[in-house]
Amino acid sequence: MFDTNLVIVGNVLVAPQWRRVDRNGVLVAHFRVASTARRYDRESKSWVDGNNLRVRVTAWRRLAEGVASSLTVGDPVIIYGRLYTRDWKDDKGNNRISYEMVASSIGHDLARGRARFYRTKATQEAGMIDEADEEVFVGGEASMPLATEEVPVTYGDGVPDGEEPDFLEVVAGLDDPPMPPEQGDSAAPPEGNRRSRRSSKREPVAA
Numbered sequence: 001m002f003d004t005n006l007v008i009v010g011n012v013l014v015a016p017q018w019r020r021v022d023r024n025g026v027l028v029a030h031f032r033v034a035s036t037a038r039r040y041d042r043e044s045k046s047w048v049d050g051n052n053l054r055v056r057v058t059a060w061r062r063l064a065e066g067v068a069s070s071l072t073v074g075d076p077v078i079i080y081g082r083l084y085t086r087d088w089k090d091d092k093g094n095n096r097i098s099y100e101m102v103a104s105s106i107g108h109d110l111a112r113g114r115a116r117f118y119r120t121k122a123t124q125e126a127g128m129i130d131e132a133d134e135e136v137f138v139g140g141e142a143s144m145p146l147a148t149e150e151v152p153v154t155y156g157d158g159v160p161d162g163e164e165p166d167f168l169e170v171v172a173g174l175d176d177p178p179m180p181p182e183q184g185d186s187a188a189p190p191e192g193n194r195r196s197r198r199s200s201k202r203e204p205v206a207a
Helices: 059-069
Strands: 004-021 027-041 047-057 075-090 095-108 141-145
Touching: 004 047, 004 059, 027 059, 027 075, 047 075, 059 095
Parallel strands: 047 095
Antiparallel strands: 004 027, 004 075, 004 141, 027 047, 075 095
């Protein structure tokens, strides 16, 4: 069997949630991400949304702690992990298919904003589980949401006071082309491209 590992670039649809597997008490954090393609519409002469992909992402151990304390709805993210499909039946008995990913690495998309990194300290370890049904099953087993006092970490934990996680939009004008110089102002050529004004003629050397 071959694993399908790939990268997804998108936005967080649902904030990370902690769940506990009923059978063994293992913890896992999961959230949803949407990746939407952009294409140029020649008729409207503007960029519009194209096809989209929605994936449920599972994070575990230290990655789960970082995800739960760092990500919120709308954050642009880059995710690397193992993608797979899962077949399941809804309450009405209809066959359904969903796309899911067990993440290996997750980070903010710094092409669309800014972030600051804070190294985390070890807390209660969360275990890996391939989650399954929509809201109550994880890895095919029943699971329950954690009570507030049981949650290992929450959004903003581990960040110094007054420096809560904040994902800023790119400053307007950063990508604007440089303005042409005003009249009378000319940019100096690079040092390596300057030509000497000295005569290229060689003086005769005395015998």
